[in-house]
Amino acid sequence: MSATYVIGDIHGALKALKQLVEKIAPTETDTLIFLGDYVDGWSESAEVISYLMELDKQHTCYFIKGNHDAWCESWLMGIMPEESWVRNGGLATIASFNKLSPEQRLRHTEFFNHMRLFYIDAQGRLFVHAGYTSTHGPAKERFEPMLYWDRSLWELALAMDTSIPPDSDRYPKRLANFKEIYIGHTPVTNYGQTRPMTAVNVHNIDTGAAFKGRISAMNVDTKEIWQSDVVQTLYPNEKGRNA
Template identity: 60%
Template sequence: MARTFVIGDIHGALKALEQVLGKIKPQADDTLIFLGDYVDGWSQSAQVIDYLMQLDKQYTCIFIKGNHDAWCESWLMGSLPDPTWIFNGGQATVESYAGLSPEQKEVHIAFYNRMKDYVIDTENRLFIHAGFTSMHGPAMERYEASTRWDRTLWEMACTMDRRIKKDSKLFPKRLLLFHEIYIGHTPTINYDVDVPMQGCNVWNVDTGAAFYGKLTAMDIATKKFWQSDPVRELYPDEKGRNR
């Protein structure tokens, strides 16, 4: 039976990505949905992008664009590097691109350009990097960047009073729009949790690979998940986004 996996934020950790895929052993008819933030943190950001492009030739892959990917895309297309980006893992990404030719960078730019802000599947499941603020869903967002930056959806889902029923006027309309919502962006280790977290119908699969956490892949049908080793153990001479 074909499976669908969601993979959390990678942040330049190619070794963790290879490890996780080795555990899930994707088959030809499986779908891999990557929730964004492929770059910034560990030393192999450009190499992660190369690897993802190869995966795209072997499997059905969906690539969501994260805020870090948008930063990198802007820089590759000629903008001055955002100082905030550089401070938040971008320097390692710049260094990872040092050995690539202009032609190789153009191929990467085309890949970034193809990334999606979000995807809704046939079962009304939403896959998005961060969240959305519109009561009418991400298609009606006033600012496109909200899909890459919003944390209010996750914060609301986490703090919902479970006594409030779905038919109550108090139940958040945003959570009624989709059967399930899968996000990254906000590391679960912020809550001292190193596995995927659920808040209402929202699943957070960013288990802190950029910092001292692990990279996670989850089967969306069974909710079984697989994880890499703690990423800092895979890159013992680096700090990632730890300071």
């Protein structure tokens, strides 16, 4: 029986990503859904993209765009992102991509261009990097960057009164739109946690790989979790975004 795995934020940590995929050991019929932020942080951002492109040849993969990916995509297309990008991991990303040949850089740019803003599977489960603000769902989001910047959906889920039933008029429409919602973007380490968190029907898979956490994966059907080692232990001479 095939399985579907959702993978959280990576931030240039190729060693941790490879370790995680080896632990999952996906078969050819399995589906891998990546929630974005493949770059910015550790030193192997371009190498992560190359590895993801190879995985895409072996499995059914969905690549969601994160805010850091949007920054990197702009830079690859000759548009310098806002200044804060460099301070938030962009410097390591630039160094990594500058090692590519012009042909490799073009293929990487095309990979970014084809990333999805969100994905909804046949079971009514939404996969998006950050969240959305429209009560009609992400397809009706008027400001596209909200899909990879919004934190209010996660904050709403955390603050929910769980005694309110989903069929109640008081139940937030944003949460009622989908059976389950899978996000990254906001590290659970902000809440003192090391494993993916669930609030109502929202699953947060970002376990702080950019900082002092790990990359995590979850089987969306069984909710089994796999994690890499703490990323910093795999890059002992680097600071990631801990600087």
